[in-house]
Amino acid sequence: MPRRIPLLIIACCLATVYASAASASTLVTRHPQGPVRLEVNGNKVAMLTLKTGGQVQHILAWGAINMSRGRLLLDYSGGTGASGANWRTFRNTCRPYRGPRFAGAELIIAACTARDGSHWAVQQWKRAVKNYGGTQGSTEVRLSHWRGAVADLEVYADWSRYGPSKTVKFPHLFGVYTWHGEPIAVGEATPEGVPLDDLGRNLYLDSLAADYNNPPKPNVWSRVNGFLANRPYGQFCFEIGPKGEVSRLAGISTVNRYRMTTSGPGVTPDVRVVFDGPPTPYDPYWQLGMNEVQRQVVGDINASCGNPPRPTF
Numbered sequence: 665m666p667r668r669i670p671l672l673i674i675a676c677c678l679a680t681v682y683a684s685a686a687s688a689s690t691l692v693t694r695h696p697q698g699p700v701r702l703e704v705n706g707n708k709v710a711m712l713t714l715k716t717g718g719q720v721q722h723i724l725a726w727g728a729i730n731m732s733r734g735r736l737l738l739d740y741s742g743g744t745g746a747s748g749a750n751w752r753t754f755r756n757t758c759r760p761y762r763g764p765r766f767a768g769a770e771l772i773i774a775a776c777t778a779r780d781g782s783h784w785a786v787q788q789w790k791r792a793v794k795n796y797g798g799t800q801g802s803t804e805v806r807l808s809h810w811r812g813a814v815a816d817l818e819v820y821a822d823w824s825r826y827g828p829s830k831t832v833k834f835p836h837l838f839g840v841y842t843w844h845g846e847p848i849a850v851g852e853a854t855p856e857g858v859p860l861d862d863l864g865r866n867l868y869l870d871s872l873a874a875d876y877n878n879p880p881k882p883n884v885w886s887r888v889n890g891f892l893a894n895r896p897y898g899q900f901c902f903e904i905g906p907k908g909e910v911s912r913l914a915g916i917s918t919v920n921r922y923r924m925t926t927s928g929p930g931v932t933p934d935v936r937v938v939f940d941g942p943p944t945p946y947d948p949y950w951q952l953g954m955n956e957v958q959r960q961v962v963g964d965i966n967a968s969c970g971n972p973p974r975p976t977f
Contacts, residue, residue: 689787689808689928690736692723696805702774702786703756709749710784711756712774712807722751729782729809731843731930736807758784766814768925768935773805782811787934789925791868793887796911797876801887808933815843815928817867817935818961821942822954824903825973833976834905834914835941837922838958838969840898841865843929847898857892865926866890867900872921880918888915893926894969899962901969904941917941951975 693716701713709726722742726749728735743750758776763783771787778784785808793801818839827833841848850864857866867890874886893900905914925936943950955972962970 689806689934690725690738690931692725692738692786692805692807693721694802694804696788696803700774700786700788700805702758702776702784703754704758704776704778704784705749705755706757706779707748708778708780708782709747710758710807710809711749711751711754712786712805713751714805722754724749724751725807725809728931730811730932736809736931761785764813766933766935767817767937768814768928768933771925771934771936782809784809785933789934789936791925791927793868793870795887795889796907796915797874797913798887799884806927806934808928808931810928810930810932813844814933815841815848815926815935817841817924817926817937819924819937819939820954820957820961821922821939822958823942823946823951823975824905825976826903826905827946830976831946833946834903835916836901836903837869837924838899838901838961838972840961841867841893841900841926842898843932847896848893848929849895849898850892851895853892857890859892863929865893865929867893867924867926869902869904870923870925871904871915871917872923873918874913875916875918876913882919885923886915888922894967897962897964897967899967899969901958901972920944948975948977 697715704710712723724739724747725736726747727737739745758778761775762777771789772785773788775785787806790801822836823833824836850859852860869888870885871888873880873882876886906912920941923938927934958972965971
């Protein structure tokens with residue numbers, strides 16, 4: 665049997681408006697100032713109370729769970745929209761969170777379990793960070809509503825066939841993104857990789873103490889790249905190597921530590937996997953085993969990432 669590395673199973677502008685739609689684990693606002701309070705009433709309407717731009721906001725959200733109906737509706741007016749709720753008379757019935765812990769739970773800044781047993785969570789992270797070494801970006805506040813398990817992000821690390829020499833290779837990643845066994849995969853996207861459909865998701869790869877900096881910055885995560893999970897299995901693969909004229913540096917972690925973060929399907933939570941890169945030194949026989957793992961994970965040698973090339977000996 666091939667040797668397998670451990671499987672990591674994980675599994676806005678403000679305005680006074682009437683209901684507005686938002687897809688995915690819903691982006692509610694950016695650049696919060698201070699804590700965010702989450703409440704949910706008996707009519708399945710959530711309310712986020714937070715400060716942005718020096719002003720207190722009461723943002724109402726309702727209308728979706730898991731993958732059903734696809735979108736949460738948002739009312740930034742505090743109660744003149746179609747939710748039927750108003751922040752002045754809002755009565756919270758949500759109780760402390762009783763759902764499972766999942767990879768990505770560390771992004772949660774507020775969560776609760778409603779009377780109907782469903783879960784609500786507010787997560788906060790920097791999604792839009794510049795590729796090839798960026799460390800700064802907008803802090804996004806994202807809301808989710810779900811029952812049961814969240815999405816599964818399986819990530820494996822091995823070696824690319826390419827590298828500076830026959831004995832030194834670039835790290836390579838592969839895996840699949842699914843929800844309840846169903847693939848989360850893009851149908852249409854722009855040439856730049858922006859999804860044009862509700863199922864498409866970008867996976868954001870960060871490197872700890874990356875070689876983008878000389879000397880590397882300890883405890884600093886740098887964005888390597890964002891790429892899509894593809895059809896038909898939600899599969900993905902990525903080489904952490906130089907990208908020609910775009911970047912002469914690879915983004916390799918000098919401490920062999922990486923993370924991948926993505927927004928959840930439907931209105932489910934965002935997930936994040938933190939993992940080690942491939943072991944050193946490069947071993948082509950170990951790589952043969954990992955190639956077989958890659959074929960098993962994707963399950964189709966005709967699919968992208970399903971038929972990896974033979975390693976260099």
